[in-house]
Amino acid sequence: MSADILNSLARRVGDGVAAVRPAAAMADSEATDPVEAVATALLGYVSEPGDGVLGRLVGALGASGMATALLEGRSGRDIAGQAVTGLGPADAPSGREVTAGLARWGPRLEEDAFARSIAQAARVGARLLLPGDGDWPEGLDDLGVHAPLSLWVRGRPSALAERPSLALVGARAATGYGEHVAVEAAAGLVDRGLAVVSGGAYGIDGTAHRAALAAAGTTVAFLAGGVDRFYPAGHEGLLGRIVETGAVVSELACGAAPTRWRFLQRNRLIAAASDATVVLEAGMRSGSLNTAGHAAALGRPLGAVPGPVTSPASAGCHRLLREFDAVCVTDAAQMAELVASVGGGVGGSGDGDDDAMTGAPPPRRLEMLSSAERRVLDALGTRRSRPIGDLVRDTGLTPGAVMGALGALDATGLAARSGEGWVRRPPDEASVRPGSWS
Incomplete structure (x- = not known):
């Protein structure tokens, strides 16, 4: 039976x-x-x-x-x-x-x-990649019991296995300086035969993907939701172009929506699937610091690009350099050296430039809340009441954990009972200030 x-x-x-x-x-x-x-x-x-x-x-x-x-x-x-x-x-x-x-x-x-x-996966042409497949990125195995069970891929699965590869990440709220560095870095890395990995988000991620495509290189985007609906919606065209020559990837099944928690977990895949990670521009609360933390925890080379000391947009990079032994890199040649230092075999000089796997440095977002409280808060809406059963299904937490989180959120004024369920209240920015979650 x-x-x-x-x-x-x-x-x-x-x-x-x-x-x-x-x-x-x-x-x-x-x-x-x-x-x-x-x-x-x-x-x-x-x-x-x-x-x-x-x-x-x-x-x-x-x-x-x-x-x-x-x-x-x-x-x-x-x-x-x-x-x-x-x-x-x-x-x-x-x-x-x-x-x-x-x-x-x-x-x-x-x-x-x-x-x-x-x-739905079959309709959009997604492919199910399993450990043991020839195109499975072996670096993900370093995540141990926290490794994804499978991957859903739209595009060219073999793009995931291309080596060497380097993750270029940074804040959504990128400045002109950060975008310029991202363009030069991605183009220079492609000239040197590297694949560019990132998260498909606005700001640094999107700029790095576009530059890699413009240089006729391979780029891979990891999403925090199902590959059947591209997120962010404003990058549907960009992600569609990536599918044509590279790959758009997620461990979540088709139909899954992105949440803050899933973005943080997605970051571990970016770090693990790449031979090295470089943070191009990041504020103190940028989600890219979480990616850097995963890279450090996995023993991957980590680089950071310095910026003006007066720029809050580079404060996270400066923290990585000062407190977490990131290597100072300023161009594609120096970034490529990070991969070469671990035997990445970089060719061509070119002309262009569980939850225990969070890594260090820890993300500084919604500091007052626990992981379970953040996940429940993500699942709540401000208008439609959500019953306990729906929250259990959406968050992947136990009923007891959901009720405990709701109690804490109620006590801090972030959630309230409404009829047979719960609704979210807008946070008081003086007490809880969420950062970027891309």
Whole structure:
């Protein structure tokens, strides 16, 4: 019976899986079993990025084994006991951890919605990339149990495996100085044979992508939502151009919306998939500092471009240089040296210039709130009341964690009861001031 329940789901979504996992794409893959692909996609659909408990369970039981346990409604204690056999008592999650995980994943276990997500991926031409595929970026494996279970790719999957690669990141509120540096850096890196990786956001990210495209180079954009709907909407044209020659990538299933939490988790993929990371321009609250933190935690070379000492837009870069041993880089040649220092094999001189994986430096946003409180706040609207069940499904938290977060948000005046649910109140900027979350 264990195999039957997963096989039944695989038959139901078989056509969609066949479209997103074509035989040609799997020619050099270790992951050729369509049932395993369905199981992996299902686990990615029900979980939030970077879920370390699920990562450990998949390591112990395999994707098929874990998906079957979830579909069968097995208890946390039972699943944890099986995981001990595969991992040993020191590394296996406890029964309490697995039970809490089931409370997070269970509300999203809707077969109809999962089938629609797979069908949507097939409609937009997305491809499901699994560990073991030839185009899987091996650097993501350094994330350990927090690594993505799968990736959804629009464009050319092989762009992810191109080496060397370098992440160019920075604030959305870029200045003319920052944009100039981004153009020169991206063009110079392409001239030297590097692929440019970034997050597709406004400001530095978008400028780096455009410059790489203009130089006829490879560029990869990691998104914080599903690849079926490009975000930000103002970059739909840019992301469409990236699809033509490079790749637009996400670990989230089609239909998933971007949230602050997912942006922070997306940043770990940018850092892990690249051989080095350079922050071009960043204020003290820029989301790019989070990417830098992941790069530092992973042991990747980290560079920062200095700016005017009077410019708040460069204060984050100066902090990286002063406090976190980032290398001072001022042009593409120096940035390329970061990759060469780890054996990146840079060619051509050119003429142009879980939650435990947050890394250092820590992001300074919504400082008064915990991770769970931020996720719940993201899911609340200012007009339409959201019941507890909806918040559990949208945040991936347990009901108890959601209610605890709501209590804290209520106490600080950020959320309030409304009818049968909860609504968000605009934050008092004197007490809670969110920063950029790109």
